[in-house]
Amino acid sequence: MPIKIKRAAAGRGIIDQVKEISGIDINGCLQCRKCTNGCPVSGFTTPSPSEIIKRLQLGAGEELLDSEIIWICASCATCFSRCPMEINMAEVMDALRVLAEAKNAARPRGNMPLMNRLLLGTIRTFGRTYDLGALALYKAGTASYGKDLDKLPSILKKGKIALLPPRGADRKMVKRIFNNLEETRKKSK
């Protein structure tokens, strides 16, 4: 499939911003597609992880932030573990999510940005994800209280998600990390 890229006014697109946020240099990518072939979600949407990298290298701009895979990416890091160049694509996807939010470009299917924000909120509060809390807030935020509720008992029974918030994490330290990140972002604007 031909790749259409709108060259950004600055000429280099968003590749430098992605590197600044993620700390990942994607210039060494060989386009071997091992990341794409191992990615559990690349078969359900486009562009693939390797194509995202190619587009960034070619100077893609903010149009890339509309890509659904940014929000479908499960952060499983399979791509990273398979990459011969040790490119951490999961971090790149995170950076693209941050940029999409910052530039108000998030237009994925459903309410994935909301879920993303809520899960990050639980990490900020409890030091780890609290899935049930995030789900409850998501349902309130999307007025979808009854949807899939019948699955909850079996999910809880199988121990897939915990009833109570997580304990044991260094909450103060995690909050400090979030605060520092916010400060850094404010300064870089």
Ligand code: SF4
């Ligand atoms: S596995 Fe690594 S080198 Fe290969 S296409 Fe993906 S990012 Fe590029």
Ligand code: SF4
């Ligand atoms: S981290 Fe995201 S892009 Fe990488 S393999 Fe997992 S789902 Fe795919």
